[in-house]
Amino acid sequence: MQQSTALQVSEKIPGSLRPTTSYDTGRYDNSGLVDPVCMKITAGLFTTWLDPEPEYLPRFWTSQVHPEGQPYFAWAGPLRVVTEAHLYRPETLHEIHAWIDYFQDTLFALGRKTSEEIELFLRLEDGGCAYYFVDHSTRTQFWLESFSTDDLGLPAVVSISQLKTVLTELYWMHVEHFPMHVRPMSIATLNEITSIFSHGFCDQMTSRVSTFLYTAQQCKDFVAILKSCGDDMENGHTTWIIARLCSIVAHHRYITHYGQEHARLSRDQSILYDPEQKHRWISILFSHLTFKTSDKYIARLDDAFVDHLVYENHWEQLISDCVQQWRRAGGVAFGGLLLHIPFLALNFQSIALVATSLTLCGMSLASSMLLTHKYEPMQRINATDAMNYLDTIQSPTFKFQFTALAFSLPQALHLWGFLILPINYLLLVPQYLSVGAAIALTSLSLLLMMILYCITSEAVHTALPQTVEFFRRGARNNANESMA
Structure with a gap:
């Protein structure tokens, strides 16, 4: 259950403020409907003769389109901001700027410096706004207050290092959702994720109980995709590919307790406490x-x-x-x-x-x-x-x-x-048939069933050598006693 923030919200800000995560951005909950209409195509439209006037955005704002087709907006001001709110509506743009001003004032009051590495996500909601920050230098997600994992709807953890794994997964999900405006991924990051999937490929091929979440063939396909990305690192689609796979790997490391005292080393290994089965x-x-x-x-x-x-x-x-x-x-x-x-x-x-x-x-x-x-x-x-x-x-x-x-x-x-x-x-x-023939047939049937049971029974196969060895020892002892 998420709770509202305890930060002092100015009376000029419309509504309340609450923390959110990359799990809970409402990205795929859009239930809006569209009603296409006929539109006049002006002569020479979208040519060098007649290029339509673009929709207006204030200074520092850019419009981006996610590879999946969802538009979003990035602000390259003193505090980096991204939002999926439709800023072409004046009232929405005004509300977003009010929240940006609030966060800039709050950071100044807290003595926190802004930089190109810090980015704020804002989501306008009925009655307020949801937010989180990411730090591109440490690749984690953070907030301006202290919360428990339960408050934020995050899974339970066993250590501070595993908590960082969860926050790293949230960071990569953020980059996956907003990949078109960030700096290109480094070759070192590409090589690292390629090596991880290469290891998964080998592990799946050589172990029946590998913990890697993709099959050997799937790992092979991912390695091929990642190797092809090296020639186009400036492309936002490449950023999306790397971020998506990095978030998957981070989640996999969480569930396998990667780097923890009791890591899961095989798929059939249970490491979580579970009460013994009753009845x-x-x-x-x-x-x-x-x-x-x-x-x-x-x-x-x-x-x-x-x-x-x-x-x-x-x-x-x-x-x-x-x-x-x-x-x-x-x-x-x-x-x-x-x-x-x-x-x-x-x-x-x-x-x-x-x-x-x-x-x-x-x-x-x-x-x-x-x-x-x-x-x-x-x-x-x-x-x-x-x-x-x-x-x-x-x-x-x-x-x-x-x-x-x-x-x-x-x-x-x-x-x-x-x-x-x-x-x-x-x-x-x-x-x-006669009674004798019926008895004989019945006896034969029972004998066949007993033979079939002995042939297929593990217990009989286990006990038979022991029984034979028992009688052999008895025979040897009797022979030794007779000789004596």
Whole structure:
């Protein structure tokens, strides 16, 4: 919650003053509408014969156009100022100058000198004005009073050095928003950001758990773009490119605790305090009910959301894998429904078991279709939207247990259905074969299931060598005792 400033505002100033940040400039909140009309094109318009008279701006003011198309205005007076207020309106220009005079008087009263390195951002609001300063020499954002990070809507930090990382990100966002009038970036800055993305490229290629937020191919593309900027450093578009990537890197350094005592060195490393999961019995229950399928989904969801961070490529891979698994489960469930045709065609007595397995396969098919319908469009959402979604569905108490249960329903339901289906077939056998043949067939089926379990069970593979070694030792001991 942002608070109003405690600075003494002159009675001549219309409204109150409040601090803001580059996060909260309202840049992308413009809801104004335009109504194009037909206009007469004067003969020879926009030629050397007839160049229309430009709109008037007072001394020191220049009009700039951001690469995205948003106009803004820069004042090169004793105090450098930028604003997106439309200064071609006389009343707006007058109000901006009133605030500039106020800040110049305030800085003089505080004994603060202005320079070309200090720049003031002003945003006119209903009932007042929002502001912040940037220092181009230190590449930080600052204000004329002391505020907590919570007052300014900034994230929590663990040290003063991490706070500077946050303020540096705000600075680069400012340059990204107003790149056309500032001094060109230095070659040293270009080389530094190029080296950072080159490191990210190498890290992504050589590590499965790299913390860098872009894939190897994306890093390669960024390096190529940055290298092409070296020939046109005077261009404001080049300034915008460097500033945008520098702000991204600064944010990445904040979330990885770059330079802090406990830095995040791998994507799956948790460094933030998180209370232990309660009600573990629910997880155990769900694990047994879903044949441990829910455990796999919990592991995948936890891996994709370590410390509430989401990497876009890992989110995309997670949802893509889930959709493929749900589709396969739906296909198997549909095959299970077809296997029930003999029971519907014959006069089968145990209709309750048939209805149970039929219902389970049907629910498996339905759940796979619903989950695929919901999550297939979510494969291409960005990391921020994915993070917000996972933060919404994660329970503070149960974490992802219920989400994992929902994800595992297509597989778990058809497994339960196929567990009951062979029983139905075995009950059908005595109607057409002798009791002995039915018992033999049942025994053979159980034996095959036990063999399949032993082949695929990790527990059996782990215990078997130990069991063999136990009997070998027993045999050696008996042999030694006989010889004695």
